[in-house]
Amino acid sequence: xxxxxxxxxxxxxxxxxxxxxxxxxxxxxxxxxxxxxxxxxxxxxxxxxxxxxxxxxxxxxxxxxxxxxxxxxxxxxxxxxxxxxxxxxxxxxxxxxxxxxxxxxxxxxxxxxxxxxxxxxxxxxxxxxxxxxxxxxxxxxxxxxxxxxxxxxxxxxxxxxxxxxxxxxxxxxxxxxxxxxxxxxxxxxxxxxxxxxxxxxxxxxxxxxxxxxxxxxxxxxxxxxxxxxxxxxxxxxxxxxxxxxxxxxxxxxxxxxxxxxxxx
Amino acid sequence: xxxxxxxxxxxxxxxxxxxxxxxxxxxxxxxxxxxxxxxxxxxxxxxxxxxxxxxxxxxxxxxxxxxxxxxxxxxxxxxxxxxxxxxxxxxxxxxxxxxxxxxxxxxxxxxxxxxxxxxxxxxxxxxxxxxxxxxxxxxxxxxxxxxxxxxxxxxxxxxxxxxxxxxxxxxxxxxxxxxxxxxxxxxxxxxxxxxxxxxxxxxxxxxxxxxxxxxxxxxxxxxxxxxxxxxxxxxxxxxxxxxxxxxxxxxxxxxxxxxxxxxxxxx
Amino acid sequence: xxxxxxxxxxxxxxxxxxxxxxxxxxxxxxxxxxxxxxxxxxxxxxxxxxxxxxxxxxxxxxxxxxxxxxxxxxxxxxxxxxxxxxxxxxxxxxxxxxxxxxxxxxxxxxxxxxxxxxxxxxxxxxxxxxxxxxxxxxxxxxxxxxxxxxxxxxxxxxxxxxxxxxxxxxxxxxxxxxxxxxxxxxxxxxxxxxxxxxxxxxxxxxxxxxxxxxxxxxxxxxxxxxxxxxxxxxxxxxxxxxxxxxxxxxxxxxxxxxxxxxxxxxxxxxxxxxxxxxxxxxxxxxxxxxxxxxxxxxxxxxxxxxxxxxxxxxxxxxxxxxxxxxxxx
Numbered sequence: 140x141x142x143x144x145x146x147x148x149x150x151x152x153x154x155x156x157x158x159x160x161x162x163x164x165x166x167x168x169x170x171x172x173x174x175x176x177x178x179x180x181x182x183x184x185x186x187x188x189x190x191x192x193x194x195x196x197x198x199x200x201x202x203x204x205x206x207x208x209x210x211x212x213x214x215x216x217x218x219x220x221x222x223x224x225x226x227x228x229x230x231x232x233x234x235x236x237x238x239x240x241x242x243x244x245x246x247x248x249x250x251x252x253x254x255x256x257x258x259x260x261x262x263x264x265x266x267x268x269x270x271x272x273x274x275x276x277x278x279x280x281x282x283x284x285x286x287x288x289x290x291x292x293x294x295x296x297x298x299x300x301x302x303x304x305x306x307x308x309x310x311x312x313x314x315x316x317x318x319x320x321x322x323x324x325x326x327x328x329x330x331x332x333x334x335x336x337x338x339x340x341x342x343x344x345x346x347x348x349x350x351x352x353x354x355x356x357x358x359x360x361x362x363x364x365x366x367x368x369x370x371x372x373x374x375x376x377x378x379x380x381x382x383x384x385x386x387x388x389x390x391x392x393x394x395x396x397x398x399x400x401x402x403x
Numbered sequence: 404x405x406x407x408x409x410x411x412x413x414x415x416x417x418x419x420x421x422x423x424x425x426x427x428x429x430x431x432x433x434x435x436x437x438x439x440x441x442x443x444x445x446x447x448x449x450x451x452x453x454x455x456x457x458x459x460x461x462x463x464x465x466x467x468x469x470x471x472x473x474x475x476x477x478x479x480x481x482x483x484x485x486x487x488x489x490x491x492x493x494x495x496x497x498x499x500x501x502x503x504x505x506x507x508x509x510x511x512x513x514x515x516x517x518x519x520x521x522x523x524x525x526x527x528x529x530x531x532x533x534x535x536x537x538x539x540x541x542x543x544x545x546x547x548x549x550x551x552x553x554x555x556x557x558x559x560x561x562x563x564x565x566x567x568x569x570x571x572x573x574x575x576x577x578x579x580x581x582x583x584x585x586x587x588x589x590x591x592x593x594x595x596x597x598x599x600x601x602x603x604x605x606x607x608x609x610x611x612x613x614x615x616x617x618x619x620x621x622x623x624x625x626x627x628x629x630x631x632x633x634x635x636x637x638x639x640x641x642x643x644x645x646x647x648x649x650x651x652x653x654x655x656x657x658x659x660x661x662x663x664x665x666x667x668x669x670x
Numbered sequence: 671x672x673x674x675x676x677x678x679x680x681x682x683x684x685x686x687x688x689x690x691x692x693x694x695x696x697x698x699x700x701x702x703x704x705x706x707x708x709x710x711x712x713x714x715x716x717x718x719x720x721x722x723x724x725x726x727x728x729x730x731x732x733x734x735x736x737x738x739x740x741x742x743x744x745x746x747x748x749x750x751x752x753x754x755x756x757x758x759x760x761x762x763x764x765x766x767x768x769x770x771x772x773x774x775x776x777x778x779x780x781x782x783x784x785x786x787x788x789x790x791x792x793x794x795x796x797x798x799x800x801x802x803x804x805x806x807x808x809x810x811x812x813x814x815x816x817x818x819x820x821x822x823x824x825x826x827x828x829x830x831x832x833x834x835x836x837x838x839x840x841x842x843x844x845x846x847x848x849x850x851x852x853x854x855x856x857x858x859x860x861x862x863x864x865x866x867x868x869x870x871x872x873x874x875x876x877x878x879x880x881x882x883x884x885x886x887x888x889x890x891x892x893x894x895x896x897x898x899x900x901x902x903x904x905x906x907x908x909x910x911x912x913x914x915x916x917x918x919x920x921x922x923x924x925x926x927x928x929x930x931x932x933x934x935x936x937x938x939x940x941x942x943x944x945x946x947x948x949x950x951x952x953x954x955x956x957x958x959x960x961x962x963x964x965x966x967x968x969x970x971x972x973x974x975x976x977x978x979x980x981x982x983x984x985x986x987x988x989x990x991x992x993x994x995x996x997x998x999x
Contacts, residue, residue: 164576164581165581167582167585168581168582168584168585168589171585171589172585172589174602174605175589175592175593175601175605178600178602178605179457179596179600181600182457182458182596182600183450183453183454183457184454185458186454186455186456186458187454191453310427310428313428313431314431317431317432317434317435317438318435318438320435320439321435321438321439321442324439324442325442325446330442330443330446331446331449335450335453336446336449337449337452406799409796410796410797413793417782417785417789417793421784424784496778499740499745500778500780502743502744502745502764502768503743503745503768503771503773503780504768504797504798505765505766505768505769505797505798505799506765506797507765666745666746666747666761667746667747668685668686669685669711669737669740669746
């Protein structure tokens with residue numbers, strides 16, 4: 140059984156590796172984005188007298204880390220499955236002798252991790268050498284960040300699996316995906332580090348699962364969240380992951396029943 | 404020329420009708436487009452909420468820039484879809500069909516599709532701009548209004564040209580072009596703030612190489628009665644949008660070169 | 671003899687194809703170093719076509735047919751060689767050249783997917799700047815000829831393959847081109863439609879003198895339409911002449927089919943190859959240059975109880991197969 144999943148993982152990985160020009164170009168782009176955003180933050184922080192929830196070095200580090208790992212944030216449903224749904228071949232997915240949810244979850248894991256593995260090391264190295272990527276706040280901070288990143292991957296896969304499943308309801312699914320993209324973009328911390336949003340918005344941001352994708356791991360790295368908080372962080376991430384997996388399985392069973400009834 | 408415009412108008416109508424047919428999808432796309440651009444501006448507001456100003460520019464002043472860039476980009480993105488999606492047109496053989504028709508390729512590419520969903524971004528830009536007009540500390544004159552319009556027109560031409568460059572690159576690498584995305588969307592994000600906040604090389608790139616600053620930042624300095632940067636004469640601020648014509652010319656020259664290469668190398 | 675309409679001399683075209691390596695290691699290596707393979711699509715192609723000819727252009731897949739057509743259409747520039755169509759070089763001054771030719775791809779439609787057929791036609795009128803009166807006349811004539819009046823208001827995406835093909839052929843003729851390039855035009859059509867298309871193309875050629883270059887794998891198309899066939903293989907023209915010539919080039923053999931009164935287990939004769947037996951029917955192959963048909967028939971009839979027999983040429987498919995096999999050898 141694991142062999143089957145491993146094969147799927149490997150096939151997806153290889154497909155993504157073949158986009159060579161895109162990979163190199165993408166790396167250059169991300170430097171541009173990083174420099175751009177840091178310049179913007181820098182300008183704001185330049186004439187700042189009051190204390191902010193995050194210092195400029197912490198924000199700079201955050202920007203580089205989020206650039207390195209941004210492919211890990213699911214911005215929508217899995218592209219492959221989206222194509223299958225569009226062409227009507229999604230029925231073939233039901234015929235495979237694998238648990239469909241696990242299949243899609245594994246697919247998402249591969250899709251969210253392989254681009255990152257390609258990009259993040261060279262990008263982080265260059266950012267550390269040439270730009271102001273700070274070292275982790277402490278050894279425990281680094282460990283905490285690593286653990287949180289692994290959980291972020293699981294969380295991301297659970298979120299993407301849900302988005303993919305929503306595609307089984309064509310029109311509604313499309314709408315959900317669009318709104319979700321916007322939401323994920325903001326609420327994960329891709330646009331702005333979450334602490335910089337207004338204070339009245341913080342409780343919402345703290346509750347929702349999306350901060351576990353970017354905001355939590357990278358604030359652990361820079362010490363903005365102390366490493367001791369790691370049990371709470373992991374609990375937040377994994378708790379939501381489990382909840383979303385359960386929700387996903389339930390929604391999927393409804394969705395496949397609908398597919399079968401409608402004849403695909 | 405008139406004949407070409409008439410054909411373009413016809414193709415436009417066909418594209419619009421096709422999109423309106425799938426009404427639910429169109430509404431959702433436009434809404435999504437509006438929301439994504441909207442939340443980006445809200446993030447800017449959040450930053451201003453915490454910091455108050457950036458490099459001496461207040462939120463209404465930045466909003467003028469922001470709104471201008473949004474509406475220019477929205478119109479350009481809608482009109483240039485054929486160039487934007489050129490990679491897939493090449494791959495699917497659509498471009499070969501265009502070569503077999505006795506019409507200008509530009510006309511055919513522009514008439515391919517008019518991406519109506521950009522009405523979302525346009526609305527966002529218009530709202531931001533409207534708010535900015537009400538709150539910005541500007542003494543409006545007819546000349547300033549004309550300059551804003553010139554900047555808008557120049558912005559449309561500039562972003563359109565960037566799409567033409569993107570299409571040209573597609574002749575060489577038929578894969579998703581993050582570089583061009585960085586240039587267009589990155590350019591949009593860059594131009595939303597005064598160029599003075601960026602490192603010199605970035606600022607100069609967006610003034611002298613891709614003259615984005617010439618259709619946003621420089622004219623805005625004139626509108627806000629701010630001094631021109633460096634040794635630039637004050638009158639240059641008002642004529643800067645004309646640089647977009649130079650860039651347009653250059654980008655189409657590159658595209659024509661790409662077509663020549665495509666027909667020699669084959670597919 | 672007047673100047674040929676289409677002149678092709680020493681056409682050469684080579685493609686560079688990037689190599690893809692298998693496996694994960696290969697993919698990683700591919701990240702660092704790209705390798706290319708050269709592929710000679712056209713090696714030395716020369717032919718000329720007079721105005722009003724219907725020429726079949728056949729060859730195995732990858733032989734260079736579509737490359738040739740692309741060069742003739744003006745969308746591909748050859749590496750070397752001369753090509754002139756009606757005195758013009760196709761790839762120079764694209765718009766002028768393309769205005770006078772029509773192209774039909776069997777696999778792809780040139781109509782607009784979401785538009786009703788008639789609107790696609792009207793759009794083509796605007797694109798080709800056809801005089802409205804002339805357009806109306808031509809269009810109505812073609813619509814009637816091809817019987818597509820019932821589908822005029824159907825969006826192209828809802829058409830069956832046969833309907834779409836007919837609509838595509840009509841579309842390619844609206845601007846009254848001098849030359850028509852057809853790529854697999856009868857693919858997917860039912861027998862009735864195929865006959866109708868062939869009839870019409872013949873009629874078109876006869877009445878209006880349109881030059882037609884037909885690339886196809888359907889040998890019935892060739893037999894029905896083409897007085898001349900060019901065979902291309904591995905970038906070279908291997909045969910250029912009538913179908914009879916082509917047959918002669920490959921094999922003069924013919925088939926004799928004999929229906930016997932009784933089932934004869936052994937059937938052997940000099941100079942005759944027994945292809946197969948189906949009950950009372952025996953299929954024989956013979957070379958009329960060694961054993962004249964009349965002689966063979968006489969010999970068989972005298973030795974066996976024959977109920978019926980007939981002689982036929984080897985089907986063109988077989989001729990072509992043998993030719994292709996020779997190419998690959």
